[in-house]
Amino acid sequence: MNTPGSSQAHWRKSTHSGGDEGECVEVSDLNGHIGVRDSKDPDAGHLTLTRWGFADLLARLRP
Template sequence: MNAPKPSHARWRKSTYSGAHENECVEVADLNERIAIRDSKTPGAGHLTLSRQGFAALLAHLTSKP
């Protein structure tokens, strides 16, 4: 698989981030995977999930009250 390295990926604010400026999550499309990081500390690392894993995470988070 030829996934871009997260350091060269195009990060964008997730549409699932809260409306508050201090609660931003950024995501990057790495072809077969999705990378997730905290916009306040982008150098602190990131989480990489398969597309299926990312979809499952979103489904779980949006099902919570």
């Protein structure tokens, strides 16, 4: 798979992350895949999902 490293990617904080509560998730477009990482520890790595997998994850997380 040819995806950019997390240092090359443009990460953005999720609009659903809490303000000062420490529950921050960042997402990035990784050449057609979606990267998800913890903004408090960006060097710990990230989860890479297909767009379909990311959509499925969001659907399962919605209340």
